[in-house]
Amino acid sequence: MSVTVRVPAKVNVQLAVGAARPDGFHDLANVFLAVGLYDEVTVTPADELRVTCEGPDADQVPLDVTNLAARAAIALAERRGIDPAVHLHIAKDIPVAGGMAGGSADGAGALLACDALWGANASREELLDICAQLGSDVPFSLVGGAALGTGRGEKLRALEVGGTFHWVFAMAGRGLSTPAVFREFDRLGEGADIPAPVASEPLLDALAKGDPDALAAAVSNDLQPAALSLFPELADTLAAGRAAGALTALVSGSGPTTAFLARDAESAAAVAETLRSSGMCRAVRTASGPAPGATVVRAAGA
Ligand SMILES: C[C@@](CO)(OP(=O)(O)O)[C@H](O)COP(=O)(O)OP(=O)(O)OC[C@H]1O[C@@H](n2ccc(N)nc2=O)[C@H](O)[C@@H]1O
Numbered sequence: 001m002s003v004t005v006r007v008p009a010k011v012n013v014q015l016a017v018g019a020a021r022p023d024g025f026h027d028l029a030n031v032f033l034a035v036g037l038y039d040e041v042t043v044t045p046a047d048e049l050r051v052t053c054e055g056p057d058a059d060q061v062p063l064d065v066t067n068l069a070a071r072a073a074i075a076l077a078e079r080r081g082i083d084p085a086v087h088l089h090i091a092k093d094i095p096v097a098g099g100m101a102g103g104s105a106d107g108a109g110a111l112l113a114c115d116a117l118w119g120a121n122a123s124r125e126e127l128l129d130i131c132a133q134l135g136s137d138v139p140f141s142l143v144g145g146a147a148l149g150t151g152r153g154e155k156l157r158a159l160e161v162g163g164t165f166h167w168v169f170a171m172a173g174r175g176l177s178t179p180a181v182f183r184e185f186d187r188l189g190e191g192a193d194i195p196a197p198v199a200s201e202p203l204l205d206a207l208a209k210g211d212p213d214a215l216a217a218a219v220s221n222d223l224q225p226a227a228l229s230l231f232p233e234l235a236d237t238l239a240a241g242r243a244a245g246a247l248t249a250l251v252s253g254s255g256p257t258t259a260f261l262a263r264d265a266e267s268a269a270a271v272a273e274t275l276r277s278s279g280m281c282r283a284v285r286t287a288s289g290p291a292p293g294a295t296v297v298r299a300a301g302a
């Protein structure tokens with residue numbers, strides 16, 4: 001018996017960041033859009049818990065119990081009082097440490113896959129609760145589509161999306177650590193009065209209408225100055241994508257993946273080709289959103 005779950009990456013079309021909280025996290029108004037780049041997590045019964053990974057970035061993925069997929073299996077097994085003896089295999093297509101929630105995707109995917117394998121029948125609420133325990137972005141990986149995340153990003157409100165948005169993603173030559181980018185945000189903002197984060201009404205409107213021009217005018221990422229400060233070359237990639245015809249360009253979440261919104265699929269392909277030939281990025285991909293959240297795609301009998 002084995003179960004395979006497919007989980008999408010995300011781009012943050014708005015990431016408003018408040019001041020650091022006493023627990024070290026930051027309150028956010030985090031507008032997530034799931035996009036069609038996917039990891040697949042396959043779970044199979046085994047003698048003991050074990051993680052394997054394949055894909056271009058596989059060598060950067062931890063295979064011990066710090067892997068979010070392993071942590072998800074352990075969290076659900078603990079709640080059910082069972083042994084998490086499974087083999088978790090991750091087919092990884094989402095860039096690692098890229099600001100596209102790849103680890104979170106694997107956490108949500110493993111959770112859903114183990115739930116199905118073990119017949120644990122966890123409710124949506126319990127699954128979301130475990131996801132929030134695993135990380136701020138993990139609940140969104142489970143639900144997909146588009147959502148506003150508040151608190152540290154884990155409290156979700158689903159958002160209406162009136163069309164398909166076409167994106168180009170440029171993967172950088174190295175990763176950026178999320179905590180390091182938040183620390184740099186704190187350092188850059190030292191002494192400033194940081195307002196409470198709020199979702200942008202024009203942005204929510206643009207999503208609801210499916211209007212790429214309006215969305216391009218409204219996107220924002222408060223972590224972008226911090227990501228650029230730690231990785232200044234990203235500014236050149238952003239400029240190259242804009243010059244190639246993207247409606248807008250921004251850093252995805254904490255980066256360093258850069259995201260380019262295009263008017264349609266044809267324009268996205270043209271922007272991708274220009275970025276590819278620029279030699280500035282490790283890889284360039286096109287993907288559209290919204291994409292569905294974690295979904296069981298295969299369940300095979302023994
Ligand atoms: C920035 C965002 C935007 O969606 O994503 P990425 O760009 O990393 O994908 C998220 O907030 C990342 O969420 P996630 O990667 O799940 O972070 P967590 O594991 O919960 O936290 C890792 C660390 O990031 C910082 N952190 C995270 C979330 C938050 N609201 N405030 C924070 O300050 C804290 O230093 C925390 O210890």
Ligand SMILES: Nc1ncnc2c1ncn2[C@@H]1O[C@H](COP(=O)(O)OP(=O)(O)O)[C@@H](O)[C@H]1O
Pocket residue numbers: 060061062066067068069090095096097098099100101102103104106107175176178254255
């Ligand atoms: N399943 C996983 N896939 C990728 N990274 C993981 C995973 N589990 C834990 N990690 C750790 O989380 C870090 C952040 O990875 P990732 O989720 O890919 O990026 P981001 O937080 O920028 O979206 C990695 O550098 C890695 O050490």
